Amino acid sequence: MRALCWTSGGELTVGQVPDPELRNDHDVIVRVRRSATCGADLSLLAGQTPGLAAGDVLGHEFLGDVIEVGPQVRRHRVGDRVVVCASVACGACWYCRRGLPSCCDNGSTDPIANEAQWGHPVAGCFGQPRAAGGFAGSHAEYVRVPYADVGAFPVPESVGDDRAVFASDAAPTGWLGAEGAEVRPGDVVAVWGAGAVGQLAARAAWLLGAERVIVVDRHPARLLMARQHIGVETIDQRDSDVSAQLREFSGGRGPDVCVEAVGGPAGEHRTLADRFTGRTRVPEAVREAVYACRKGGSVFVLNGAAGHVDAFPVGTVVHKALTVRGGRQHGQRHIPMLLDRMARDELRTEHLATHHFPLERAAEGYALFRDRPDECLRAVFTPH
Amino acid sequence: MGRVGTVVAVAGALGVAAARAARTAVGRQRARLTSVPGPTEARRTGHPRRWQVVTVDRPPEQVLPSAVWPEPLRRLGDAVEVEVARAPGGRGTELAARVRPHADWPGLSAHLLGDDPSLLVRRTLWQVKQLAETGEVLRADRMPDERGPVVPDVRPSSDGPQR
Numbered sequence: 244m245r246a247l248c249w250t251s252g253g254e255l256t257v258g259q260v261p262d263p264e265l266r267n268d269h270d271v272i273v274r275v276r277r278s279a280t281c282g283a284d285l286s287l288l289a290g291q292t293p294g295l296a297a298g299d300v301l302g303h304e305f306l307g308d309v310i311e312v313g314p315q316v317r318r319h320r321v322g323d324r325v326v327v328c329a330s331v332a333c334g335a336c337w338y339c340r341r342g343l344p345s346c347c348d349n350g351s352t353d354p355i356a357n358e359a360q361w362g363h364p365v366a367g368c369f370g371q372p373r374a375a376g377g378f379a380g381s382h383a384e385y386v387r388v389p390y391a392d393v394g395a396f397p398v399p400e401s402v403g404d405d406r407a408v409f410a411s412d413a414a415p416t417g418w419l420g421a422e423g424a425e426v427r428p429g430d431v432v433a434v435w436g437a438g439a440v441g442q443l444a445a446r447a448a449w450l451l452g453a454e455r456v457i458v459v460d461r462h463p464a465r466l467l468m469a470r471q472h473i474g475v476e477t478i479d480q481r482d483s484d485v486s487a488q489l490r491e492f493s494g495g496r497g498p499d500v501c502v503e504a505v506g507g508p509a510g511e512h513r514t515l516a517d518r519f520t521g522r523t524r525v526p527e528a529v530r531e532a533v534y535a536c537r538k539g540g541s542v543f544v545l546n547g548a549a550g551h552v553d554a555f556p557v558g559t560v561v562h563k564a565l566t567v568r569g570g571r572q573h574g575q576r577h578i579p580m581l582l583d584r585m586a587r588d589e590l591r592t593e594h595l596a597t598h599h600f601p602l603e604r605a606a607e608g609y610a611l612f613r614d615r616p617d618e619c620l621r622a623v624f625t626p627h
Numbered sequence: 628m629g630r631v632g633t634v635v636a637v638a639g640a641l642g643v644a645a646a647r648a649a650r651t652a653v654g655r656q657r658a659r660l661t662s663v664p665g666p667t668e669a670r671r672t673g674h675p676r677r678w679q680v681v682t683v684d685r686p687p688e689q690v691l692p693s694a695v696w697p698e699p700l701r702r703l704g705d706a707v708e709v710e711v712a713r714a715p716g717g718r719g720t721e722l723a724a725r726v727r728p729h730a731d732w733p734g735l736s737a738h739l740l741g742d743d744p745s746l747l748v749r750r751t752l753w754q755v756k757q758l759a760e761t762g763e764v765l766r767a768d769r770m771p772d773e774r775g776p777v778v779p780d781v782r783p784s785s786d787g788p789q790r
Contacts, residue, residue, distance in 0.1 A: 248777045258777035266766040298771025315762070335760045337684040337718060348684075349760060352767040354753045355746060364753075377767030387768055390761075 245626065246383035247605040251297035253288070255606040260300065263379060263387035268315035271391040273307040273327060277408040278381040279596065280304075280612045280622045281329075282438060282506030287371070288609070294372030302382030302624075303329040303369040304412040306404060309395070310385070318392045325395040326582070327388050328574035329412035331367035331376055334393030344393075344575040352377030366571070382605050384626045396578045399586040406585050408623065409439065409592040414581045415572035416545055417443030420502035421451050422577075423570055424543035428452030431493040433535060435528040436504035437465035437477070439595045439621050440545060444502045445475045446590060453500075457492055459485055459531075464618040472594045486535045497537035503528045503544045526552040533559050533567070544569035595621050602626040676725050678710075679749040683756045684719040687711055690759045691720075699754040699764070700724070707748055722755060724748050 246260045263272055281304050287295060306326040309319050319325065332339050332347035339347050347366040351357045354364035356374035367389075370380020378389065388395055398407045417440050426432055432448040434441050437460035445456045456475045460466050466477040478488050489498055505528045532542050533556050542565055560567055584590040597620045600608040608622035683690050690697070691711055700709065703724075710723040726744045754764045771777075 246777075248771075250777070256777065256779055258779045260777055261769060261774050263768060266768065267763050269761070269763065296771045298774060298777045333757075333761045333765075335684075337682070340684065349757045349765060352765050355750055373767065373770065377765075377770075379768040389765060 244384040245602055246300040246379070247302065247602065247609075247624070249288075249295050249297065249299045249301060255288075255301070255609055257603050257605055260298070260379075260383070263383075263385050265311060265313045266387060267389055268313045269390050269392060270313040271309050271316055271319055271388050271395065272311040273305075273325065273386050273388055273395070274310045275305055275307040275381055275384060275386055275626045276324070277307075277404045278302045278305040278383075278624045278626065279408050279411075279413075280609060280624075281412060282440075284370070284609070285506075285613055288613070294374050296373070299370075299372070300380040300383050301370045302380035303371070304408060305329075305369075305381035305386065306398060306408050306411060307386070309391075313391070316391050319395060319397075323395075324398045326398050326407050326410045326578065327369075327381075327386070328394040328396075328415070328572075328578055329368055330394075330571060330574060331369070331378060331389055332393060332575050333390050334575065339393070339575070342573065342576050344573050345571040350376065350390075382602065382624055382626075384602070393575055396582060399582055402582060402585045403593070405593045405596045405623065406591065407582065409443070409595055410574075410578050410581045410585060412572060412574070413439040413595065413621075414443050414585075414590065414592060415574035415577040416440045417445075417504065418447045418577050418581060419570055419572050420444035420504055420543045420545050421447035421453075421500070423568055424500040424502055424541040426451040426453050426500050429454045430499040431455045431457075431496075432500045432502065433457045433459060433489055433492075433498040433532070434475075434502045434504055435459045435532060436506060437462065437469045438504065438506055439592075440506065441502075441504035442469050442473050442595065443590075443592065444504050444545070445469065445473045448500070448502075449474070450584070450589060455492060457489065457498070459528075462615070462618075465620065468594065468620065472591070485531055489535045493537065497535050497540065499537055499540050501532035501536045501540065501542045503532050503542070503546055505546055526555060530554070530556055533563075533565060536563065536565055538563045539565070541566045541568070543567075596623040598622045600624050676728065677745060678723045678725045679745055679752055680721055680723040681749075681752045681756045682714050682718055682721050683759045685759045687713055687720045689720075690722060690755070697755045697758055699751045699758065703748070703751060706744075722752055724752055 244262050245257055248256055248258050250256050284301055309321055309323040309325055312319055330345055331350040332344035333349035336348040345366045350366035351364050353374055357364035360374055367376025367378055369378045421444055426448045430453045432453045434445045437458045445458050448456045458469045458475045459478045459480055461480040469475050470477055478485055529544055536542050600622055602624050605624050611619045612622045706727060707724045708727055712721045714721045757764050
């Protein structure tokens with residue numbers, strides 16, 4: 244089959260790789276209908292996450308049709324149109340059984356490497372280095388889906404592919420930002436980042452009853468999109484004192500809830516000198532959120548590409564009695580609810596797919612997504 | 628790990644021998660798991676004999692059916708000692724293992740050990756946990772080094788995977 248692969252030179256190429264095969268009894272094979280680019284991939288391509296091997300297939304946000312099922316699969320049949328959660332979780336461990344599938348103990352094929360990276364093994368993910376799961380990505384004609392009864396969900400007939408594909412990752416991630424920060428009716432919510440996740444976090448805040456939602460970004464086209472499609476107010480970081488403006492918007496209190504959804508900074512490299520001296524990035528959006536948030540408020544960090552950062556205002560967290568939490572999406576818990584909302588038109592996501600490419604032009608799609616010369620929010624690939 | 632109802636086994640043996648060891652060692656102190664080997668032992672063996680522990684979200688009788696070690700542990704033979712105890716708060720079973728001093732590693736295990744046998748022990752414990760919780764050990768997709776180099780190709784889509 245054809246797939247988009249990372250090459251040893253750090254470039255991307257579409258090439259022929261062997262078809263996926265059932266490797267465990269709970270697997271299915273999915274014929275990919277849509278597979279979306281994601282900001283998390285940019286930090287991979289920028290070399291910020293070690294471990295990609297030449298030939299690794301990228302992509303983790305996708306939907307498709309089931310074409311083969313393992314002997315222990317109970318909920319899916321050949322021909323089902325399913326959206327697949329980007330992260331891989333077993334549904335059977337202590338964390339999964341308590342609604343925390345992104346913390347799954349059994350979602351990685353190399354939990355030892357996972358422990359070395361994060362202290363404990365966490366859920367795997369498609370299209371990442373081996374240490375993050377061991378599962379080939381979705382920018383391909385076919386994908387093997389482990390624990391399919393847990394991580395694949397039938398798509399309602401009324402929900403189109405360009406809407407449903409974002410139920411794989413961006414929508415559950417955005418939902419987690421709002422739900423995890425405990426947005427309540429009447430809250431003022433600020434979201435950093437007007438990309439797909441930021442917009443969907445803002446939408447989730449509306450749906451959870453927020454009184455006022457403000458999105459902060461430095462890309463005017465994205466802010467315009469957020470105003471038009473999500474109905475939020477916006478702040479352009481380039482010409483604003485963000486904290487001062489947020490105080491204005493919130494009666495001087497500061498937002499009740501702040502959600503960081505800026506994703507990995509595109510193309511930012513750690514130099515050899517940075518690695519030698521241990522210099523780390525400053526988490527600008529998180530820092531700004533912590534300063535802006537009202538006393539006793541809640542800050543939720545969604546940026547999984549943050550890795551190690553420094554210059555974090557811990558004292559502000561203490562003196563303002565903030566709650567700071569983070570997390571990767573719990574799609575196994577949220578995707579059915581999100582698909583229902585999509586079917587009811589409460590959650591519309593088609594506008595996020597600003598560019599479509601056939602799979603053979605996927606490398607071009609990534610270049611556009613990374614460099615944004617054409618205000619590309621998400622490039623979506625159609626392998627068939 | 629509470630002492631009441633705790634099943635503690637020190638064994639590296641198989642089948643009946645393991646079951647016998649499990650029965651005879653009931654009541655062993657939890658403190659054993661928290662002891663840190665001294666520098667003398669680490670110097671002698673080349674490795675600190677730290678216990679590797681995982682918590683399995685299943686009761687001991689499911690982790691250790693008929694008091695027989697699950698297959699991944701059996702492969703380590705006499706090379707490890709193992710302890711099993713009920714985890715607090717209804718969290719299942721704490722399964723601990725560590726390398727025996729001067730252990731003779733069987734067959735392939737010896738080849739795979741590298742510099743740190745505790746890594747193999749830890750990986751084995753994770754496999755036991757996965758088996759008990761999900762019924763299978765999760766396998767990775769074929770990695771690029773198994774598949775061979777990517778062949779650049781822009782042929783049109785096929786109708787289905789070639790098998």
